[in-house]
Amino acid sequence: MAAKDVLGRRGEEIAAAYLTERGYRVIARNWRCRQGEIDVIASQGSELVFVEVKTRSSLAFGHPFEAITLGKVARLRRLAAAWCDQSGARAARIRIDAIAVIAPRGDEVRVEHLRGVC
Template identity: 65%
Template sequence: MARKDDLGRRGEDCAAEYLARAGYTVVGRNWRCGQGEIDLIVAKDGDLVFVEVKTRSGTGYGHPFEAITVAKLARLRRLAGAWCAQFEPRARHIRIDAIAVIARPGHAPVVEHLEGVS
């Protein structure tokens, strides 16, 4: 399990760096409540974005985006609502994005970003 956790952490680090280079500010990481966890919370141009990061070492078990199910999206919407209720952000728009990281051993990670998945 530690190997999977390390891969997930590496993917979240890659996603945070990717978003920072794209002009986003990281507001939070790994925010948890009784309903689950939000990987990244970022802001840009007055928008608040909740980001689900999926990382794989390859695509042998499918693309990372395939792991984001309808149930997972519903949970992310609930989590985003819980975060907003707790922190009362002043955002122009709020959305949920997904980032896939494919981190093949010996290769630079490949990052894909989908905006507004839910």
């Protein structure tokens, strides 16, 4: 497995733990369909939350949130709808969030959470 894939998986683990510690219930991770993948699907009360996780080992190539483009957000919305259709889930509200994980080797991990990116 490539180093970037290992870092990405570590970031998703950290993000899922972060959400769980804050009272979210993680429903699925790395859900895939032909249109793409959703990193984390969680619920908080009556809300369904679809989470894009971006992980970096440093800010040398920009902040992780900079990698979330308008096109990526549009795809996340389509993926959220596809997951709801496939699972039959009904929620009072659906939200798309982004989590940035900055995980330098040998240093403290930083997690930033943006709620409702679209």
